[in-house]
Amino acid sequence: MISAVDTSILLDTFRADPEHFESSLQLLRESELQGRLIICLAVWAELSPQAPNAAFLDGLLNEHGIELVPFDEAAVKPVIEKAYKSYLKQRQKSRLPAPRRVATDFLIGAHAQTCADRLLSRDAGFFRRHFRGLRVVSP
Numbered sequence: 001m002i003s004a005v006d007t008s009i010l011l012d013t014f015r016a017d018p019e020h021f022e023s024s025l026q027l028l029r030e031s032e033l034q035g036r037l038i039i040c041l042a043v044w045a046e047l048s049p050q051a052p053n054a055a056f057l058d059g060l061l062n063e064h065g066i067e068l069v070p071f072d073e074a075a076v077k078p079v080i081e082k083a084y085k086s087y088l089k090q091r092q093k094s095r096l097p098a099p100r101r102v103a104t105d106f107l108i109g110a111h112a113q114t115c116a117d118r119l120l121s122r123d124a125g126f127f128r129r130h131f132r133g134l135r136v137v138s139p
Helices: 007-014 021-034 041-050 054-063 073-093 103-115 124-130
Strands: 002-005 036-039 066-068 118-120
Touching: 002 021, 002 103, 007 021, 007 041, 021 036, 021 118, 041 054, 041 103, 054 066, 073 103, 073 124, 103 118, 103 124
Parallel strands: 002 036, 002 118, 036 066
Antiparallel strands: none
């Protein structure tokens, strides 16, 4: 099984978040026993400001058995387009102001949907709502 990992789970463990550390670490450990752990470049980019340098971050990911897997552009583009349209449509129906989600959320969801069997994230609601068929596992 391939588990894509969202930034929230990794920040919980790398920062030893007092509220989420244990549950996120448990989820990562269980998932590693079931197969591969992967991230996309968008997750790496969100993590990078938290590390002293790129080599440190790459070493930390490697130490935890987390692979950086590139996007398959042809596969990801239609998934992002569909998810973003769904998101904009929902915001219009709710009469909410301009979009608040950032592009990385859509890149992470599309990468998980096209490169993994599931996504590990604490933001399950967003990913389930806009990436239909994506299995999302929360701690």
